[in-house]
Amino acid sequence: MPKPENSMSPSDHRTVIVVGGGVVGTTTALALQRKGWTVTLIEAEETPRAASWGNAGHIATEQAEPIASPAMVRGFAKRLFFRGGALALPPREIATWLPFSLRLLKAARPARYERAHRALAGLLAQAMPAWERHVEALGAPELLRPHGHVVLWENPESAARGLANWRAADTGTARFHPLTEAELQDWRARIRSPIAGGIRFEGSGQIADPTRLAETATARFLTDGGTRIVARVKAVGDGEIRLSDDRSLSADQIVVAAGVASAALLHPFGLKAPIIAERGYHLQTGPDVDWPADLPPVVFEDRSMIVTRFAGGLRAASIVEFARADAAPDPAKWNRLRHHIAALGLPIGEDAQPWMGARPTLPDYLPAIGRVAGARGLSYAFGHNHLGLTLAPITGELVAAMLDGGETAVPVTPFGLARFG
Template sequence: MASVYGITHGMRNHSVEAPRTILVIGGGVIGLSCALALQRLGSAVTLVEASAATRAASWGNAGHIATEQAEPIASPRMVRSAARRLFLRGGALALPPGQIAHWLPFALRLTRAAAPARFEQGRTALSGLLAQAMPAWRRYVADIGAPDLLREDGHIVVWETPESAAAGLAAWRAADIGTTRFTPLAEGELSALRHHIAAPLAGGIRFIGSGQVADPGRLASTVRAAFLAAGGTERIATVTAIDAGSATLADGTRLTADRVVLAAGTGSAALLRPHGVKVPIIAERGYHLQSPPGIDWPADLPPVVFEDRSMIVTRFESGLRAASFVEFAGHAAAPDPRKWARLRGHAAALGLPMADAESWMGARPTLPDYLPAIGAAAGILCAFGHNHLGLTLAPITAEAIAALASGTTPPVDLTRLAPDRFGRRL
């Protein structure tokens, strides 16, 4: 079998005939990657996306391939520390009072998912995905003919006080960091970084085994171009209903196919609800600022996490991006300008060249156990709910979906990632 950017890797079954036609609902990084992988099976793939603009969380993230995040965020440690991480106390966790109807039920489910036994089960499942994430990324960029989109230079974490440096280092030493490792920053590395940072730096570590994309915008355009060049069809439309073999658009048009793949992010729950599948997804919103190109920041510096400020700064080809915040709300809720104001304050305090930065807000699709939904439900192939790890897990998710569509064994164990694991509403 020809390689579908490596989806034959880890498959043990003989392939059955691939579906002749497939609809993929959702054009973020997960949906677009799935469409490309399914197309490589020989299927005729139609990608349906609500907007041609790349404004989704898929393209507004920090560009970090976070292979070190092997522990689900729904953890005992996160629950214990939630109060001190609140936005009103200077942290990154925002629970807007006006959105309590959205986040309170979700928070209660998250607390249950963070129980030690369930957390350990989740860690096993997530570790299996992340162990394959970087190899899948290498296959992915090779397949689209753009290996330079992947930078495997790790990332840096820094602290601004001796106290936070000691506490942060201890926390990372106790954490499960998957296939990555880290080393303390040498004094020479810290000195070089201080040249670009106005605030004091008391210490830091460099991760090895993580990475970044060179530019999210170029990633989006390159993958879409590869998909279209190979005969894929893209349709800009809103999907109002789906089943195992069709999708209904807002104008009443009904598209049919042999299989349907649902990768609609926060919109996935509403499309599954008529089939009795309960998906307690929430819009976990993040904010960023991005400078224009040509700023004074080293082009070869990997992402830098300012852990005291819960902020990550990444140099892209298109400029410097500072990202932060975990805000639980409804997808349609208005952005909170205070988040951008705080980001601008952090940027000014650090001396970052972001005076002319543009602001952005997007919604990460998040499930209470902080695991994605990958698998079949009501006859529909699902790939959504990747929270902070959508970019990281896009290629391996696409390989798994292509395997399911072709009747072969996925390269990772999907048992605990079932889309209907939260029960069915009958």
């Protein structure tokens, strides 16, 4: 395996604690390590089940337009779960999702949306190159499959409307072409529901196996001298953290990358982070499944569902549920997934394993990346919503450059929490 890049002289010794062992925290820890920092990574669970490892595995470079947009507001009602859509606003959770939704509406105003759009597009343009560098540094380039993805529609009206929408959209560095009749016939032979049209993206991709990615990243981190501690962080201070067992750890720098838990850790510093747990659900089979291993991720856009073949099995993922992170899962969401699976004839049976995890989402659908003003050596990187996996390596590189005092690949100012007042 390649040795980590070291930008310091042997006499230098700089220490950093990264709070949060999801995909953003782990890749940030590795990026800092490659720059010569001595890194301690704090993970809340021995076997993490966060959205980092339960997602669709999709490197979504095509999603250059933030979800908080005028178009999303116009189509809000038809996306609701009780109307057959994937957006769930549980009545019992109204105290959680109503304030967030009002902030989202403000973020979707045209002028603010355009600023967010420019910032996100610039960040996503760096995503795939950063992933290529990351898996190369891990010594596992096969973990990245940069072979695009497919979008399918099941009736002529939605196919015409969907194609027009994608042609009008900013897809960043990704490009697409309509599927040929032969390609459509291949999908029709695989899918029970009628397939009326589809497109194939280039420039996007997937992770071959999220579990192996997590294991490989952790092994590389430990091999290269990192320290991993399984514990919950109670508080963060200037150059110090306090764990739930009242142990204290200190370092030259601290990076908060703890997903939805980050807001509470940063609150004492006067930072507003109006984050919500945007919960997603999936069902996954085991590895012995009748679905070719080389098929790219496929989005069934009429159902707001993505299906991805991993080394460990076939996964169907969907649902955007605004709720508290610790609220009990709703079995109706898995039942909706089972309904879609049956209608499509996918080889995902009743023995499929259910999962639910919380995407850390801010109202403007931009991540939070920056330094805490007035605090010594305190930074943050969280709130990546649907793009945590996609943006993890570039986020790690930005944080490493920021802590080194160097120039970042893209300006980080638009991602600072100061935008929330």
